[in-house]
Amino acid sequence: MSADERRDQVIRAAVAEFAMRGLEGTSTSDIAKRVGVSQPYLFRLFPTKRDLFIAAVGYSCGQVRDVFSEAAEGRYGTEALAAMGEAYQNLLLADNELLGMQLQQFAACHDPEVQTAVRRGMQGIWQHVENLSGAPVDVRVDFFAKGMLCNMIAAMGRADGNDPMWQPILDVLRDESRAAAGPDRASCEAIPVRTGSPREPGYAEYVLRSFSSDSDSSA
Template sequence: MSAEERRESVIRAAITEFARGGYSGTSTEVIARRVGVSQPYLFRLFPSKRAIFLAAAARCLEDTGRLFREAAENAPPGGVPAAMGAAYQDMIERDREKLLMQMQMYVAVASAEASGDHEFGHPIREGWQQLRDTIHLALGADEDETAGFLAEGMLMNTLVCLGYPAGHPMWAGHCKD
């Protein structure tokens, strides 16, 4: 396997492990073990745990943005919000770790900010801004529709992470049951 292929393996493994354990609760040892490499090799691919986390966060945001762009491009006229919402729901059902990674990004940035590290969140905020802009443009640059779409998505994230099953009354009037 080439270094670039190993790097990709590390990013995928990091998404899984950070999604489950968060930034503070995930060791580079567990990521290296999942990939099948030594920690020294892991640090030849990435200079630090922080760099691994930021690469995983960037990939997660990029993949979500691509998902929304593709859904919007393939949507029937007037059906962009529904197509993007359905694509996101499908992602949650088939790749829940990306949803959990998103939530862990928010926690990691808040924790870093609280401890005085204001640089940690910068690349994540930039990635999130790009994701928001992707959604905004796909929705015809309508501020209210963008805000509503993002709010509905965060509600979905929260309900899924809290373990509310489809059909539970908490989903009533929101998203697809």
């Protein structure tokens, strides 16, 4: 298997592991074990654990963009937003690595390099939602705000809808996103949608930047 293919495999495994225990709580052995390679080999593919984490952040942000693209296909304005929101909530219900990475990446923002990567990833998602929906900024702010609240409720394990306290809140989150797509909010319907935003450079770009010519110069 080529190193690039391996790197891809490692990143996917890293997403799964980092999503559970975070940057500091995950050992490189855990990731190596999941891939099925030796732990030292990870350090040939990625210079440091943090760099692998950053790549995982980029990958998972790309996944979010893909989910949004798929959900919004053929829809416009707030209707697209509602579809994206519903797709996202459904994703949180299915135990998914996306939630974990969302939580862990913000928690790891104390590290400046991680922070920069997270910022870039979130900007990419934000831009993508703007391109897909064409909705005005205040509507998008609402969209993201509620998404973040969904994350927190899901983190607390109350996204399955079996809790008397959180269920009404989840209902509000779901109903409002549906209502927003209804006919009473007409301002966005006519906004032309700029689709096909060029796929932003994600983890692949990172890999290229870091490993374009990884030579043992001292050998």
